[in-house]
Amino acid sequence: MYAFDYRRPHSLNEADLALKAHPGAKLLAGGQTLIPAMKLRLAEPGQVVDLGGIGDLKGITQKDGAIRIGAMTTHAAVAESTVVAAALPGLAALAAGIGDPHVRNRGTIGGSVANNDPGADYPAAVLALGATVHTSKRAIGADQFFNGLFSTVLEESEIITHIDFPVAERFAYAKFANPASRYALVGVAVAKSKSGVRVAVTGAGASGVYRLPQAETALAASFSAKAVDGLKIDASNLMSDIHAEADYRAHLIGVMLRRAVG
Amino acid sequence: MSSVTLTVNGRTVTADVDPRTLLVDFLRTNLRLTGTHVGCDTSQCGACVVHVDGRAIKSCTTLALSCAGSQVTTIEGIGTAAKLHPMQEAFREHHALQCGFCTPGMIMAGIDLVNRKGAKVDEHTIREELEGNICRCTGYHNIVRAIETGAAGMAAMKQAAE
Ligand SMILES: Cc1cc2nc3c(=O)[nH]c(=O)nc-3n(C[C@H](O)[C@H](O)[C@H](O)COP(=O)(O)OP(=O)(O)OC[C@H]3O[C@@H](n4cnc5c(N)ncnc54)[C@H](O)[C@@H]3O)c2cc1C
Numbered sequence: 010m011y012a013f014d015y016r017r018p019h020s021l022n023e024a025d026l027a028l029k030a031h032p033g034a035k036l037l038a039g040g041q042t043l044i045p046a047m048k049l050r051l052a053e054p055g056q057v058v059d060l061g062g063i064g065d066l067k068g069i070t071q072k073d074g075a076i077r078i079g080a081m082t083t084h085a086a087v088a089e090s091t092v093v094a095a096a097l098p099g100l101a102a103l104a105a106g107i108g109d110p111h112v113r114n115r116g117t118i119g120g121s122v123a124n125n126d127p128g129a130d131y132p133a134a135v136l137a138l139g140a141t142v143h144t145s146k147r148a149i150g151a152d153q154f155f156n157g158l159f160s161t162v163l164e165e166s167e168i169i170t171h172i173d174f175p176v177a178e179r180f181a182y183a184k185f186a187n188p189a190s191r192y193a194l195v196g197v198a199v200a201k202s203k204s205g206v207r208v209a210v211t212g213a214g215a216s217g218v219y220r221l222p223q224a225e226t227a228l229a230a231s232f233s234a235k236a237v238d239g240l241k242i243d244a245s246n247l248m249s250d251i252h253a254e255a256d257y258r259a260h261l262i263g264v265m266l267r268r269a270v271g
Numbered sequence: 272m273s274s275v276t277l278t279v280n281g282r283t284v285t286a287d288v289d290p291r292t293l294l295v296d297f298l299r300t301n302l303r304l305t306g307t308h309v310g311c312d313t314s315q316c317g318a319c320v321v322h323v324d325g326r327a328i329k330s331c332t333t334l335a336l337s338c339a340g341s342q343v344t345t346i347e348g349i350g351t352a353a354k355l356h357p358m359q360e361a362f363r364e365h366h367a368l369q370c371g372f373c374t375p376g377m378i379m380a381g382i383d384l385v386n387r388k389g390a391k392v393d394e395h396t397i398r399e400e401l402e403g404n405i406c407r408c409t410g411y412h413n414i415v416r417a418i419e420t421g422a423a424g425m426a427a428m429k430q431a432a433e
């Protein structure tokens with residue numbers, strides 16, 4: 010790891026100032042992605058701004074038909090939340106399936122969404138539920154937020170503060186986990202609400218998380234696993250790597266989709 | 272250098288550290304608490320698991336500075352040679368170790384999972400919960416048995432304290 014200066018602000022405002030004063034500074038949340046990346050020298054920030062001291066960024070509340078989750082809320086806190094379990098049990102289950110217990114005790118929703126790893130779980134929930142990502146500057150809709158592998162529309166000194174998930178009539182996430190890392194080899198999130206059905210796929214797309222319009226149309230007509238049985242999944246925009254070929258991923262999307270619909 | 276104050280096994284310590292210092296290096300090098308191990312240094316194996324504010328975390332993937340003001344418990348802080356913690360006793364009784372390298376992390380993970388899942392945690396849950404702890408020697412069976420026994424021992428200890 011290269012040397013860096015460390016700051017631990019106690020308010021969003023202080024964090025904002027620290028970021029602006031040091032171009033290239035990196036935010037540190039749970040560190041479960043950033044610290045391994047710094048050890049490998051894939052990331053070499055000169056300044057690290059630890060969000061761990063800002064209490065306002067943690068917590069889960071329910072308001073106006075949405076669940077609001079603070080950026081620094083850990084995966085374990087989401088998995089164990091009675092509020093999430095009652096309103097969006099599929100989201101609690103998703104959080105409970107991330108990595109392992111120790112990773113879940115440190116890793117945060119803000120870090121996961123900001124990092125937009127193509128195998129990460131939360132991006133699928135954000136996109137399927139049509140969540141809104143709130144930052145220190147603005148509110149960003151899920152359809153605008155993700156921007157290709159490990160990329161989002163977040164600007165250099167923009168801090169995610171919380172994410173609002175609209176409560177759906179039905180939400181479920183099914184993942185085929187990489188047996189070693191637990192990241193999604195393929196994960197499919199399905200949300201059914203008054204405004205329709207949204208389906209998001211993670212782990213598979215060559216440019217990261219994406220929606221599956223043909224499944225959305227089929228499920229809007231009839232919400233059943235049968236309605237999407239035999240749906241042709243295009244493999245041309247999927248990843249091929251040492252873990253799985255694009256064709257296999259396409260097959261798994263169909264299987265996970267049917268499991269998520271139930 | 273940055274100054275950090277935290278509590279380790281009930282003792283408050285203050286030290287000047289390079290910001291790069293990982294919690295595990297702080298424990299092993301600054302405090303000479305070498306019971307916490309580094310197996311992989313890539314966040315996979317769980318040999319470095321300690322408790323921070325009552326939750327199991329990987330100390331190789333946490334900065335010491337991020338633990339300012341926190342309560343840290345390591346394998347050295349749970350029992351003594353004369354009076355082992357029930358989870359340590361259960362690992363000894365079930366021969367749940369061979370080389371012993373993974374053991375401190377396994378025991379800290381075991382205690383954490385019993386704290387969260389309760390004394391009646393079943394075998395399947397224990398296996399799932401050990402996702403973040405790798406053992407290269409034992410084949411896990413005895414570790415799972417030890418955690419079942421340790422869970423009962425922890426419940427008895429709690430009852431005795433009440
Ligand atoms: C062994 C292991 C297994 C894992 N398995 C899975 C898995 O199965 N599924 C899965 O989805 N993930 C998995 N992860 C990743 C884990 O969920 C991470 O916690 C997550 O990706 C990053 O969150 P973090 O809080 O640790 O962020 P950090 O590592 O601290 O930060 C990650 C990035 O996000 C930026 N960032 C952090 N917070 C904010 C914010 N509030 N605003 C703007 N930018 C911010 C940081 O600057 C950094 O670039 C795994 C990790 C490990 C080590």
Ligand code: FES
Binds near residue numbers: 309311314320331
């Ligand atoms: S040394 Fe920390 S997980 Fe292996």
Ligand code: FES
Binds near residue numbers: 368405
């Ligand atoms: S006893 Fe040797 S690694 Fe577990």
